Each structure stands twice: as structure tokens, then as C-alpha cells.
Amino acid sequence: MSNAEVLEFAEVLEFHIPRGTDWREHAVCKGKTKLFFPPKAERPQARARREAQADLLCRGCPVRTQCQDFARENHEYGFWGGESEEDRHLAGYTVAAPIGVRARLATP
Numbered sequence: 001m002s003n004a005e006v007l008e009f010a011e012v013l014e015f016h017i018p019r020g021t022d023w024r025e026h027a028v029c030k031g032k033t034k035l036f037f038p039p040k041a042e043r044p045q046a047r048a049r050r051e052a053q054a055d056l057l058c059r060g061c062p063v064r065t066q067c068q069d070f071a072r073e074n075h076e077y078g079f080w081g082g083e084s085e086e087d088r089h090l091a092g093y094t095v096a097a098p099i100g101v102r103a104r105l106a107t108p
């Protein structure tokens, strides 16, 4: 299945989420917190691998849009709705020290 097909499938799933339910109830990342938040002193290469795995889950998640909006509006840390802290920073929803940006600025 191509990335476009995965996203289209997710949009179809999103249509069937019952109104009035908390979007978090439909998150496909339940129990996988370690994929979405960095361990202490995580190296950039490990972060890239971890976030790539997280992104795969997000691509098939029926509440991706709600999750992404929530993280942007609340300036959350971690990987949410298919976006890293750096992605949100670049979209104008920054946190105090977005992890990818901080790591890149520290690189000579």
C-alpha cells in the first residue's frame, strides 16, 4: 500500500469516528509511548529512527488531524499527529526548545 493509499484509508476511518467521543480513545499509539517521546540523551540518528517508526503509526491513525491540531495548539513536546517538534516549530507552533532544531544549532 502506498503512502497516499494509507492516508486515504485513514481519512475514511476518520469519517466513522462517533461524534462526541474523545479522539484519544481512537489513538493507535496506545501503549507505545516510548516511540513518541525521546529517552534522555537520545542521539540524532536514534531520534530519526524512532520518529520514522512513530510516523508509520500516525499515517494509519484515524485521529491524526485531531492529534496534530491538539499538539500544535498546546505546544506539546514529542511526536504527535505525524509531526516532530521541529515540524511544528517550522509550521509556527514552536515549543521552548524544539529537539531537532536544538540539535542542528549545536552542530558546527
Ligand code: SF4
Residues within 6 Å of the ligand: 026, 027, 028, 029, 030, 036, 057, 058, 059, 061, 062, 063, 064, 065, 067, 068, 079, 080, 081, 082
Ligand atoms: S496521530 Fe500518531 S500520535 Fe496522534 S494519536 Fe494517532 S498514532 Fe498517536
